[in-house]
Amino acid sequence: MVENKKKRTETFASIFGDEPDDIVEESKDNTGTTMLNIDDLIPFENHPFKLYEGARLDDMVESIKNFGIIVPIVVRKKDDKYQILSGHNRANSAKIVGISEVPAIIKENLxxxxxxxxxxxxxxxxxxxxxxxxxxxxxxxxxxxxxxxxxxxxxxxxxxxxxxxxxxxxxxxxxxxxxxxxxxxxxxxxxxxxxxxxxxxxxxxxxKLSDQLKALVDEGKVAMRAGVDLSYLSNDNQEMIEAIISENTFKVDIKKAASLRIYDKNGQLTWDTAKAIISGEINKKEKKPKGIKIQPKIISKYFSPEEDKKDIESIIEKALELYFNKIKDVEVIIEEEEECEQI
Incomplete structure (x- = not known):
């Protein structure tokens, strides 16, 4: 009986390193791809990308209907199924078209x-x-x-x-x-x-946000910069914040997120406190800071006598904003250095 030798060829799989020497038992064609039953495919766990919708999905469905799947999907074996690494949209479109088998590159030892x-x-x-x-x-x-x-x-x-x-x-x-x-x-x-x-x-x-809070950032209910502050909260408190926002259709801006982070750091963040911050009630109850007068010698050190009062106030406000933003950036850098040292 003549042994059936498989000739290795350069395929789309080459972008993921050399193919393993072991020949996968599923039947391959002469391009190195394997035909897999579409019912044996499962998505990547916690797949971070949303599937195509609308016109983009319609275009892919129409293309597959006319030409089939031209570029193989990429998968890895997961128990008795195959987990998709590349090609979630192609697989989804193939299901819509009614195709039962799709070409795939099977990767191992990843x-x-x-x-x-x-x-x-x-x-x-x-x-x-x-x-x-x-x-x-x-x-x-x-x-x-x-x-x-x-x-x-x-x-x-x-x-x-x-x-x-x-x-x-x-x-x-x-x-x-x-x-x-x-x-x-x-x-x-x-x-x-x-x-x-x-x-x-x-x-x-x-x-580092929970999946639920990430979704709220995507929806605009949590500002991008506010999401940075919320990422420092414990997992339990992130879950609590998401519940408060979703139940009451609140939005979280930078100021509210900064307050939540401070209360969390001090171990004082409860449901009632968090809700009061997010709803804006806690800011209404807080006393306004006392007015501070800047000594004339400090003003004269940085500003000329001809400088307009409103211009001086505007410059001081921008300087303070830059100062506090710099503090936040330093905190991020320090935490990343600590994480890298632990690897």
Whole structure:
């Protein structure tokens, strides 16, 4: 009996590193893909990207109806099913069309970090970063940041995905977290996605929110900067805040979030206190701060006698805002340094 030899070919799977030497038992065609029953597919756990809707979904359904699935989906074996890493929208459209089998590339021996990286990077190949929701951007940035600083992530996986996505300015070695390079990592990620290092730091904080609070950020019920403050709350208190917002259709701005963070840090955040802050009642009850007079010698040190009073007040207000924002940014940097040292 003549042995049936399988010839390895360059396929879409090559972007995820070399294919394993073991031949998967499912039947493959001569392109290296495997036909899988669509009922055997399951989504990636906590898939961070929303499926296509509206015209974009209609276009994909029509394309698959006319031409089939041209680019194979990418999966990994999960018990007796196959978990989708790349191709959730293709699989969803195929179900709508009524296709029973889809072409797939089966990946093996992936760590959770590598699997998540495939999910995020392949999604970015299909849609603009600017089109993503805040929670989706946070997932992309956090996944890339983690890959760039964490030991043991396969550099061949990162490099091959990077080449296909055609994203510039990726460093050659992405497996270390040396002291003194953490800011460079945020700057590099920021350059890739056209964001400032400060914005990258904020998205890293947004990724620490509960899924429910992330959804509220996407909906605009929690301001982006407010979400940064809420990310420092305990998991239980984040759950409580989400419940209060959803039950009462409240919105949370930066000022309310800062107050919640202070009460949480001091161990004083209860349901009643949180509700009073979010509803605005607590600010009404609080006494207004006493008026403070600035000594003339301090004024004369920074302003000329001809300076208008309103201009002076405006400059002082901007200086104070810059000062307190700087404090928050330093807190974010310190926490990220501590996290990196623990890896």
């Amino acid at each position: 760590t959770e970090e590598e699997a998540t990286l495939i999910v995020t990077e392949t999604n970015l190949m299909q849609r603009s970063f600017a089109d993503l929701l805040h929670s989706e951007r946070a997932t992309v940035i956090a996944t890339r940041h983690n890959a760039m600083k964490k030991q043991g992530v396969r550099t061949d996986l990162l490099n091959e995905i990077e080449k296909l996505s055609k994203a510039p300015n990726t460093q050659d070695t992405l497996t270390s977290c040396p002291m003194g390079t953490k800011l460079d990592t945020k700057q590099e990620i920021g350059a890739e996605y056209n964001l400032s290092s400060r914005s990258v730091a904020r998205y890293l904080r947004i990724n």
